[in-house]
Amino acid sequence: MLNVLKKELKISFVTPFGYVLIAGVMVLSGFFFFSLLQNFNYVSAKSVNIMSVKPNLNEWVILPYYQTLEIILIFLVPILTMKSFAEEKKNGTFEMLITSPLSIFKLVLGKYLGISIVAGLALCSSFSFCAALIYFTEVETLPALVGFLGLIFSLLSFLALSLGVASFASSQTVAGVVSLVTLLVLYAIDAPATQVNTSLVNVLSYLAPSTHALNLFKGILQSEDLIYFLSLIALGLFIANRSLETWRRL
Amino acid sequence: MITVTNLSKNFKEIPAVRNVSFEITEHEIVGFLGPNGAGKTTTMRMLTTFIQPTQGKISIAGYSRDKEPDKIRKNIGYLPEIPPLYPELTVKEYLVFVAKLRSVCNAQLKLRLEEVLELCGLADFQNRVCGVLSKGYKQRVGLAQAIIHNPQVIILDEPTSGLDPLQIIEIRKLIKELGKQHTLILSSHILQEVTEVCSRVLIMAQGKIMADDQVATLTQAKTLEQIFIEAVSE
Numbered sequence: 001m002l003n004v005l006k007k008e009l010k011i012s013f014v015t016p017f018g019y020v021l022i023a024g025v026m027v028l029s030g031f032f033f034f035s036l037l038q039n040f041n042y043v044s045a046k047s048v049n050i051m052s053v054k055p056n057l058n059e060w061v062i063l064p065y066y067q068t069l070e071i072i073l074i075f076l077v078p079i080l081t082m083k084s085f086a087e088e089k090k091n092g093t094f095e096m097l098i099t100s101p102l103s104i105f106k107l108v109l110g111k112y113l114g115i116s117i118v119a120g121l122a123l124c125s126s127f128s129f130c131a132a133l134i135y136f137t138e139v140e141t142l143p144a145l146v147g148f149l150g151l152i153f154s155l156l157s158f159l160a161l162s163l164g165v166a167s168f169a170s171s172q173t174v175a176g177v178v179s180l181v182t183l184l185v186l187y188a189i190d191a192p193a194t195q196v197n198t199s200l201v202n203v204l205s206y207l208a209p210s211t212h213a214l215n216l217f218k219g220i221l222q223s224e225d226l227i228y229f230l231s232l233i234a235l236g237l238f239i240a241n242r243s244l245e246t247w248r249r250l
Numbered sequence: 251m252i253t254v255t256n257l258s259k260n261f262k263e264i265p266a267v268r269n270v271s272f273e274i275t276e277h278e279i280v281g282f283l284g285p286n287g288a289g290k291t292t293t294m295r296m297l298t299t300f301i302q303p304t305q306g307k308i309s310i311a312g313y314s315r316d317k318e319p320d321k322i323r324k325n326i327g328y329l330p331e332i333p334p335l336y337p338e339l340t341v342k343e344y345l346v347f348v349a350k351l352r353s354v355c356n357a358q359l360k361l362r363l364e365e366v367l368e369l370c371g372l373a374d375f376q377n378r379v380c381g382v383l384s385k386g387y388k389q390r391v392g393l394a395q396a397i398i399h400n401p402q403v404i405i406l407d408e409p410t411s412g413l414d415p416l417q418i419i420e421i422r423k424l425i426k427e428l429g430k431q432h433t434l435i436l437s438s439h440i441l442q443e444v445t446e447v448c449s450r451v452l453i454m455a456q457g458k459i460m461a462d463d464q465v466a467t468l469t470q471a472k473t474l475e476q477i478f479i480e481a482v483s484e
Contacts, residue, residue: 003350011338096334096395099298100351101323248299248319 008114029126143219150216160236257306281448333392337381386417
């Protein structure tokens with residue numbers, strides 16, 4: 001398993017891939033962070049005249065920043081996972097891996113951890129802006145950290161699901177498109193909730209990752225949300241494992 | 251070493267391999283000969299546990315494919331038609347990766363790596379990235395990954411396809427060398443290759459075995475070409 005993980009990391013960092021990814025995430029997140037901060041400055045300048053309560057940074061910058069990053073992740077994750085199995089099939093190395101004594105679960109786990117580390121590094125680079133905010137201003141640190149934990153859990157569960165989807169495909173494009181659609185549908189699954197009856201509203205909003213991520217973004221750490229994300233991770237890895245297992249049975 | 255009984259494989263309803271049986275003893279070099287689409291690759295893929303047979307039994311090195319596929323995986327080395335390589339890794343990095351994948355222990359790894367690099371003529375290329383190698387060298391790396399764990403059985407799918415004449419001669423020499431210590435199966439549609447390299451030949455056509463004998467015995471009365479054409483046109 002560690003062997004596969006090492007190989008994945010090596011491939012990500014001997015090619016420009018890993019560096020481009022990290023730089024790309026920094027540029028993108030920097031742009032949104034800057035916009036939100038500008039917005040905050042505008043609102044707080046206005047509030048001096050109108051309101052007595054000053055807007056706080058956690059609510060006006062950190063929270064929407066994390067929400068934006070969550071959406072960025074939805075688009076980023078399929079790009080990361082789409083080549084994980086399609087590329088092996090193209091290189092012919094898939095045959096080599098399947099005919100080796102390595103268990104499928106270790107293969108899946110090695111790949112998953114490899115991608116998670118690369119993507120995790122990219123995500124951490126986006127936290128540098130929050131870190132600066134924590135250092136220079138009076139942002140409440142703990143909620144900001146808990147919120148970032150929410151982002152990490154979102155990333156890990158999106159990656160697992162996306163890897164599960166990618167394990168079926170032989171083409172990168174198909175893997176990428178299907179993963180993207182899956183994640184978008186999951187993200188927006190509670191959208192029709194307002195038009196249907198209440199019991200369904202609860203179910204749909206429970207299924208949406210944004211509901212659980214929002215709790216964490218607000219700084220509320222509860223086991224219910226963590227269990228939700230862990231189940232998504234387990235589900236994704238289980239799907240990937242099963243779909244590759246059937247290869248050996250074809 | 252290898253026993254195959256009544257092996258069949260259908261892809262959906264189309265039969266690719268039909269009721270094939272054969273036995274291969276230790277240190278034999280067996281050539282699978284046949285036109286394209288004869289079922290050579292499918293048979294080899296079943297032997298390597300890459301795909302599951304529709305029917306029939308396979309046993310390699312005393313292990314049954316149904317009961318102990320992992321034991322079989324440990325005892326075979328396999329070079330598919332396209333040599334499996336990661337273009338981003340160097341030859342050495344790649345071979346270390348495969349060796350660990352095939353559970354070669356750390357104590358043996360260094361020695362084994364040196365032996366294999368030497369045997370496959372890759373010693374000067376070990377720090378090159380796989381992606382930039384020529385086709386002949388890619389094939390050598392493919393062979394190297396198939397033998398790095400010193401398997402009992404080596405399965406090579408068209409090991410010389412797409413190589414230039416000089417490379418073909420070198421690879422054939424290497425195969426003969428490997429045949430001294432391992433049981434070897436290779437597929438080919440080049441008749442001359444099989445007569446030169448193999449001790450025994452299995453001619454396949456339309457998923458069936460049309461002829462199975464020692465090369466020397468088969469070629470006593472007729473040339474291999476005549477036998478091949480007769481077998482294929484049956």
